[in-house]
Every structure is written in structure tokens, then in C-alpha cells.
Amino acid sequence: MTLRFDGKRILITGGGGNIGTAIAQRLAREGAWVILTDLAVDRIDRVAQALRDGGGRAWTVSMDVTSPASIAAALDQAEQMTGGPLDGLVAAAGVLKIYDFLDLPKADWDFTLNVNLTGTFLVFQEVGRRMVRSGVKGHIVGISSVSGRSGRPNVVDYAASKAGVISLVRSAALALAPHGITVNAVCPGVVDSDMTRTVHSGRAALKGITVEESLAAMVNTIPLGRIQTPADVADVVAFLLSDDAGYMTGQSLNVCGGLEMD
Ligand SMILES: NC(=O)c1ccc[n+]([C@@H]2O[C@H](COP(=O)([O-])OP(=O)(O)OC[C@H]3O[C@@H](n4cnc5c(N)ncnc54)[C@H](O)[C@@H]3O)[C@@H](O)[C@H]2O)c1
Incomplete structure (x- = not known):
């Protein structure tokens, strides 16, 4: 069977x-x-080594x-x-802190927006420029959140920032579509x-309950009835990076067990 990403160079932030x-x-x-990038180089070095030990191809770069x-x-x-240009990008770097709306300091607002939204924009833009220059019809994927779909008084x-990523994806998709590059x-x-x-240690502290109680209450509201694994996210990211999703662009897909439907 042919591997879907055989020899494709795909860079991941975060x-x-x-x-x-x-x-x-x-x-x-x-x-x-796979090219793993992060501020935390020790962590990506460990991940890349494990991938190589399993027979994969992986590199690390600080970014x-x-x-x-x-x-x-x-x-x-x-x-x-x-030895060549990128075929794909996943912008997964992100940060989160917990503050009530009335207590959120401007410096923390700026920090979060800078990493989650401006950081995604800067990486999309530079990778987009290079794909256009090299003529690669690549696939770019951002990581937003269901938090970007509605209000969140504690984050x-x-x-x-995540609502901003949904908007950025639409604009970047329109800008890069003439070059055959998809952005989702x-x-x-x-x-x-x-x-x-x-998130749940913050919520638990505000409500005077344990982290486990806070998490269990949240899981109860998920229609599919279980917490999501990182692999559940990876499955859909892989689809968006593949030619199977070649006719999709500008879309942000909820991958959340039915928690959010708009
Ligand atoms: N975990 C969730 O429940 C969840 C839900 C929805 C969306 N997301 C989003 O998915 C993405 C990944 O989340 P995660 O759970 O793996 O988070 P994580 O905290 O485990 O990983 C985020 C990574 O981003 C890196 N990072 C932070 N600032 C950076 C910077 N300036 N430059 C480069 N790297 C930087 C961190 O070092 C870290 O390794 C994030 O964008 C997050 O907002 C997560």
C-alpha cells in the first residue's frame, strides 16, 4: 500500500x-x-528520536x-x-492562561494574542511565500479551538485568538488559492x-471542586461521551494535509465529539 505522505516534508510548530x-x-x-519545531527543544528532540527509533524520518529546529x-x-x-521545500505545515504552537474577564491583565491578553494569532499569521505567511516561490501546491493547517466559536469568560x-485563527484561515485560503495551496x-x-x-485546575479553583470533578462534569456534556485524545485531532489534521482534502480550503472543522456544531 502506498503511504499517503511518502517523502512529503511537513513542518509542525509546537x-x-x-x-x-x-x-x-x-x-x-x-x-x-517530519520537521518538529518548538521553543522547547529538549521536548522535540525526544519526540524526533522516538520517531527515528521507530523507522521514521524526523528533524528538529528551534523556532x-x-x-x-x-x-x-x-x-x-x-x-x-x-534537501527541499516544505509540502505541508501544521501551526500547533499555542498558549493558554486562566483569568476571569474582569481580572485579565493587558500584558496577558497581548501575550496570548501574540503567540496564538500573530504567531500563526507569521508562520502561515512565511511558509506561504516559500510555497509560492517554489511552486509547491502545499497544504497548510492551523489549530483553532471550539473556544473560538463562542464566548469563554475565563479564557x-x-x-x-482562536476566533482570529478561523478568520485568518479564510483570508489566507483566498490569498493562496490561485497558487493551488490549501489552508484549513x-x-x-x-x-x-x-x-x-x-483549564480545569483554574475552573476547579473558582468553583471549589477538584480538577477530576471539573473534568468529569465537562466530559458529561460531550455527546460522544468521552474525552478527546490528541490522536483524534491528528487524524483530521492528517486528512487536511492529504490530497483527499485537496478540494477543501478556508474551512475550520470542529473535531470535538459533537460538543460544538456551528
Ligand atoms: N489541549 C486542548 O484541549 C486543546 C483544545 C483546542 C485547541 N488546542 C490547541 O492545540 C494546539 C496544541 O495544544 P496542546 O494541547 O498540544 O498544547 P501544549 O501546551 O501541550 O503545546 C503547545 C506547544 O507550543 C509551544 N509554544 C508556546 N509558545 C511558543 C512560541 N512562541 N513559539 C514556538 N512554540 C511555542 C510550547 O512550547 C508547547 O510545546 C494549541 O494551539 C492549542 O491552543 C488545544
């Missing part, structure tokens, strides 16, 4: 995180040449998605290490991850 790692594992299993110079240097290095900055996103729901534990 590759050391729970979701970025699952995406890297999924893509490597399907033959992709700060908020810095155009860091992005350009990392992409130069990625092209040099793998106001995060929800705004996924909106995960409640993923079994460190980030979700952060």
Missing part, C-alpha cells in the same frame, strides 16, 4: 506539545518527513513563532536539512492534555 507530538507520530507513520527572524532561520534550516484572550484548520474540543488540565 511539535513538543501533546497535540503536536500526536500529529508528528501520525504523519511519520504515513511516511512523512519562536512570534519572531519573523526565528521563523525564517528555522525554515532555511529545515529546507537545508531535508477571553484565548477564545479571541481544526477546532478541537476537550483534549486529554496538559492544556486541558490547566
